[in-house]
Amino acid sequence: MISGEGPRGLSMKDVAAPSCGPDELRVGVKASALNRADLLQTLGLYPAPAGVPSDIPGLEYAGEVLEVGARVTRWKKGDRVMGLVAGGAWAEQLVTHEREAIAMPEGLEFSRAAAIPEAFITSFDALALQGQLTAGTQVLIHAVASGVGTAALQLCALFGARPIGTGRNAAKLERATHLGLRDTVLVNAEQPHFADRVKALTSGRGVDLVLDLVGGDWLPQTLDAMAPQGTLMLVGLVAGASAEVPLRTVLGKRLTVIGTTLRARPLEEKIAVARSFEQLLVPHFKTTRLAPVIDRVVPIVEAPAALERLAANDSFGKTVLTW
């Protein structure tokens, strides 16, 4: 349960099981994973949307169907599912609309499947569904060592696109190269100016598409690193929620900036994304062209320490919680 006092204020509590509507599944959660939204929520900074458990964090899950509603057609008891929820996944049970649940890739363990939904659906939605990712696209991925970043670089490889990844930690960028990322740009106090290096890696042209998890004071340089008519997908604000934006660059290069978030979308949009993801991308987890990148798997009772590690940017890929 969330106390609002940060990760250390979290505690385990017995609560009533959620009730399962006629179009819903009750899922026995076997694993979940950490997201920055959980961290913010424990600090009282990112309340859950209406209709979602406000006091239980957790935005993604892998588990087993325990019960199906009267009108459910896609699933039966015992099916292995994964997916996104707007909150409440750090619990033994959750309910979700049957069309939001996604079939787990065959042969994958729960603790690996739980690392898929938020990272891969966020990057799939931002890069492919909204950002028109395709073969040859030059893509800049900020914070490439994060869960979303490591998923994004795999999507770039799958789509034949050309990713460049940034990060502030040389060791983590090195690990990203083992996932097939060729071009990395280290950004730190000695080398704060990444735009020129990104342009050098793209023959001076800049990138067509940016997956921006950082925002803040990186934004002017990010815009500078973009090619004419490029698109910036703003999905996170780790570097700050405000930026001094050079509008002449936006206008002169005819750039597009799109803010996006999954959590607060209406049901029909969440379903549409889930269905596209299941159809187009889940098969690739079987062939291992896509694979969850897992920093560590810890028991749910260690969630507070794991959140603090996330806050310190010490992880590479996802931190999974198990029951």
Added chain:
Amino acid sequence: MISGEGPRGLSMKDVAAPSCGPDELRVGVKASALNRADLLQTLGLYPAPAGVPSDIPGLEYAGEVLEVGARVTRWKKGDRVMGLVAGGAWAEQLVTHEREAIAMPEGLEFSRAAAIPEAFITSFDALALQGQLTAGTQVLIHAVASGVGTAALQLCALFGARPIGTGRNAAKLERATHLGLRDTVLVNAEQPHFADRVKALTSGRGVDLVLDLVGGDWLPQTLDAMAPQGTLMLVGLVAGASAEVPLRTVLGKRLTVIGTTLRARPLEEKIAVARSFEQLLVPHFKTTRLAPVIDRVVPIVEAPAALERLAANDSFGKTVLTW
């Protein structure tokens, strides 16, 4: 000719006639019009793109075909045409690609046709081609008394959209209501906060689409005045070329910001816009559902004084130059 010393540095000079390529027309210019880009160019702030006369302002024209290139099929000598050029329209002659030239609306004088291209093509391209303007769309038009603004409000009426116009001059907003604009928001030192008033006019929801000619410190409020998943078309920076942007608003409401400019586009894009405009909108100037809004018509020798008037924001609609 441009001296770089501002409007008063302009002078009339004899120059060699431009040469007409095989796919081009030589046009005898009968009228042109003023744009902010001309003002900036006289100040040395907005140089012409490569391949365009650098020392002659003028981005739009209406005139008569004097000569057609060997491969030209759409036009013959004596045809009445109008269109955009990237510079050089304040001259007795110009050359343009035959597919960029647009047939003048039947029955319209040159001095009225010259007020059409920049205002109507800019707003058509931004609102309709890029901004998905359609029936019911709630549109915010900043600087609605400008040439582009008065064109945009007519397009909104034509498309069945619902425009709200802002401006800093009550008398000019009053004139805009005579063009059919019902909802206006005066923005001045006493009433600087327009976002709440725009939201009140849209039942609290905000606008779906913004035609933003101002940028600068209006931007945070503009974003605040937008509905979820709204699109801001940034076409001008009269209020400033930089802005402190609340990125959380962009992300949380899933907004899209698109910078756009016509002048520096490649030929194929300019042709595509010109052809769409001729086909879809030119017929409406004949039925008078669309009409150029003209502040005044002055002889070319009065261009310096007219530019100063434009700089002082004293005009309503377009200022036309005639030969």
